[in-house]
Amino acid sequence: MKSSNNNNNSSYQVHTTSRLAQWRIHNLSSCTFRRSDPFPLGLWNWHLALEKNKVLMLKLYPEISNFTRDNPPIASFVIRVLSFDSQRNPLVHPQITDQLLKTNDDFVWPIHVPLTGKLIIDVEFLDLKTRSPQGGEPCSIWAEGSSSINSAALTSLSRMLMDGIYTDITINTSNGCVGAHRAVLAARSPVFQTMFSHNLQEKELSTINISDITLDSCQALLHYLYGCILHHQFLHHRLSLLRAADKYDIPDLKEACHASLLQDIDANNVLERLQYAALYQLPELKANCIRYLIQFGKIFDLHHDFNHFLQCADRELIAEIFQEILAAWKGF
Incomplete structure (x- = not known):
């Protein structure tokens, strides 16, 4: 703007x-x-x-x-x-x-x-x-975007998770396991709902294997789904939560991650966020990262990192960046 x-x-x-x-x-x-x-x-x-x-x-x-x-x-x-x-x-x-x-x-x-x-x-x-x-x-x-847990109902829901009250499903992560409730997971994610509605192993064995998430990140995901995530926990696990939101079709979590990632783009994270924006189809985040690099001239401060980025980034994304560079030079 x-x-x-x-x-x-x-x-x-x-x-x-x-x-x-x-x-x-x-x-x-x-x-x-x-x-x-x-x-x-x-x-x-x-x-x-x-x-x-x-x-x-x-x-x-x-x-x-x-x-x-x-x-x-x-x-x-x-x-x-x-x-x-x-x-x-x-x-x-x-x-x-x-x-x-x-x-x-x-x-x-x-x-x-x-x-x-x-x-x-x-x-x-x-x-x-x-x-x-x-x-x-x-x-x-x-930090004002984090949820305020004022409702007695939400407080009770978070207690169900924190105290393990009548958990009926176990999530196996890459480095540990945690209990949860099928009803809550199914209500928040159509992917989980499908797991529990059909004769899949998750229904029969009462376990979910999620090998691409750590125990800490899984707990952050559950805290979000149960309405009891803390702001610092959300910030620390944003990228893992974005992956989970995309994988398990949780649009409100994906949008929350997207909005948060837009707020603190800087030289240390812009290239990583640009790749996440392309991977998870976040056009506003991608546009803001490219604008930060090109229009604000930060690409010149990241010469070494940008060379590494060019070696591993998606070809279409690289082409888009160079189109923006050419457009910026024409307008200079």
Whole structure:
């Protein structure tokens, strides 16, 4: 998505994807002050600003509003500046961790090296938190999607799993076994329902052999199906859960994994997620990964990893990436 620009001047636009914002400035030398258009990321609209006095000052801050005053972001991020008129490596600010940002003076980075001409300012948000209305520790806005187990019925259902109450099926994983309930599995997955409805060995022996999943990942799958998965458990096992969701036809789990994987694409996981997106037919995740690599220029930071990726990735996926590269060069 792009920030709006009433003046139709691309020098003020900030491009964003999931947790990354990138501001491209075509010519800085003629200005003493420049502020970006507002750009949405998380719950807030943001601004980047540059001010030239004795040194160049770079600022990042949320747009002032009643919402920001009542719910200021607590941000963790890495910010980089790349100058096209310089041979030096990108300037990288030390990582900011859990800093409260309310005004345009809460994050100011004085840059003591001369920068002119074309710049790219790159902000990667690692986390965004808000204070809980009930007090206590700040909560990540990207953890709010996890299920809240408030219903007595759901609590009882999770107890059936946790305490092994009248389990009637055993799941054998690659490194252990766990008990479950046929009715719950069949209600959540048509594949399991078929297993238990026909004269298959799962029905006769009261066991399911799932050799391609670990015990921990299987427990995470069951916790999701029973409505008692914790957010950190979901995040840790997302890729295994995505495989299971595809294999056992659990569309809500597949969509939950898809939505979660879209939120924190970065240089460490983008190539792996791109392959998962192609394998499990997740077009939005694939498009966002390709956009992160090509439009945001991150492919140049992953030279060694990308060469390895080319050796093992699907040929159609590689062709699609190179088509995007060619299109980007034509538009440059």
